[in-house]
Amino acid sequence: MIRKSIIFLFMFLIVIGCSRQTIKLKFNRFSAYGDGKMHFSLEEALEEPASITKLELWHNQLEQLPNEIFAFINLRELNLMDNKFAELPAEISKFEHLEFISLIENELTKLPKEIGKLIHLKGLGLSSNQLSQLPPEIGGLTNLKSLLLNCNRLIQLPAEFRNLRNLQTLSLQRNQFWWEFPDEILHLTSLQNLDLGENFLTEIPSDITKLTNLQTLSLACNRLEQIPCEIGKLTALKYLDLHSNPIEYISPEIKNLVNLQSLVLYGIKLKRLPVEICELTNLHTLLLDRNHLSDLPSEITNLTNLSRLTLGMNEFIELPIEICMLTSLRELILTGNKLRFVPPEIGQLTNLEELRLDGNQLEMLPPEIARLTKLRMLILNDNNFSDEEIEKIKDLLPNTNIDNLKTDIDYSK
Template identity: 40%
Template structure:
């Protein structure tokens, strides 16, 4: 495409005099087309994702510009004439090669948004303090080493991103940022969080994740009355500072991988808390006060050392999402079955050998993950979950369903891989809303006759079973888009394969095939991927298949 001609068509239209927004992103531009520089009244210009190494001086004649985006180019210098863009309010020069910042940029007194992420800046000019209207300043992934003092003088700042800038402390004047609402200090070298933030009373969001913080001073966040979200992930805290438990409006708290040995009883003071993630720690128990977090809707304590849950847990009546996977519980605490609003429950790898009958109390449950346990059977009450849409039973020791399983009429996704099924009972055919079924790595030789009732099925995985033929029932499934039959003993693909008119992805690897039927050609317009490695096709047969499916990505064994 001739980009110059395309631009010319845009600019010579009768309405070109009032063209306000010009998007030239991702056009492989190495220089700014001359026609653009003649455009009057242009307010927004997007030159992102090109190959520009310099900004043309002519760009500075576009004095009506209010927004300029040049991110993802190769720009190493901002021209002095940019000072002429007196109306510029937003400038994004992120993902470029800037090593220094032009003083001319400091003359853009209307600037409210400045993006300089992922450049090579080591310092900032003091003259930036002139940008008194600056609201958003993003410096992520620049090798600053320390916070330039000028940042503390940008008194109107509301959003500041200093993530991955190799800083280890806040500047002395940082507390002057009284309007600051959103602050990202993640991926840096902080070891202590001191009290410079105490006067940032408007702070709503704070990310200090992935530092080396062991200590948070008592007054580090002041009263923290405005703070709603706090991310402390990946710091070696070992203990949660009690000061964190005094934040009256905190709604979201991330404590992932913080080496916690316990949660303090004071955590119950966080009455506004809606989301708590304390996964990947060393918690052996949860405090009784956890039950006073009445606003809590999501709790993740996966990958800890929990052996039980406190009785007070039953008081979490608003809890909707609970993840307790990979804890050595050995049984499902009955208090979980009292959480009537629970919609998502993850019990992966908690060493279960049975489910309590009271599981049926969870009438709003939409997703239940029981994978990687030791279940040999399911209780009949599993069929009394009227809202269940996703059920994951992979990697257990199941070989049959209770008859009541057929009552799961809302089920859309079912995972049964790596169990001991010799056959699927007729119950499976009653799950008429099922869209995705994975029964890979069992010992199936056939499918039940009523499998044909699964007319909404779009993804079917039969990999790693004992099929010698493709079950006829499969060819009645008109909506199938993805079909995996790999690692079986199939020696022939029936002509009926042509019935699967929506099939986009077919895996037949590691079977005993020597040819494919000509009828497969009826799928030439829809079949995108075909995997045939590990079979016995001769070269002439491979060529015939390629001719049959010219638009399909076909994978054979490497010669």
């Protein structure tokens, strides 16, 4: 009887062990690629482990890496996004051919020093974790081209970070860099895309001029009070985002950014638009919402390539005539101003596709609005139009979606 009980217990433990193994290897999402084949189970992929070059294990609630995946010694890409990893094992270095790894949206608090052994790594995604520091060994990733570290808790970078000389894209948005621009970044002269938005930076260092290859730069939502003249030396810039800073001064040297295509300046409390911005003739997008503008310099007509202009939540009483000369405009936003009048010259904007005039004090639109035959959307909410006037506008623009509602929106916010 005792012997039978022992045998039963032994068999029970085997069953439990097998069940645990099954649970361990069961994934919500699994895919592996190699030799032109796609595998949707780990067991299937393990039949030819050396052929697997790409492994997807995202959104599986994993807290640790299954030992079985270390059989894939030739992995080039590993996606571990949206799991529950608090740390990575040192064994990650076994993937010596790895070129791309995503650990976005996990719970990482630190990285193992062995991360520095992944010398072929080109892309590393670490966004939305809980990292407060990086190991010095990260400086060994000298082939890295893209590093995403946004939404972490970093307060500084290791000195070895400056060794990432091939880095082209770096995102450090929403970390905790207090006051000072990280000096290590200024040594990364191959950088083309840099995002330091939503930190606590108070100034832009003069040595930013070393980053001569920068094409996109975001310093949004910091505590910058001025844009120094050195910014004008970043002549490769195509995109510059400075929104939501308490900026009181923009250097005239901004006019030297001759390749700039997008300039984001909303929410910086501008009382006037620096005339030098009107020399940026390659601008396609200019975002100026939530400032204190009541007019525009006449030179804005130089921006002949402008296709998107947003001026919402400013202090315009009438639409500046100069805007009506920007005939490349496709989107014009004038939400939440104090407009009482739209000039007949609005009819010159024949490429306009979206026009927002909501939250103003308008009672009518000129008949020349009928010339806007490409207009897909016209927003007129929260104005003073009569029903009769709205019907006239609809007759003038039969192919346009027109909104005219009364809402509870507070346009002062």
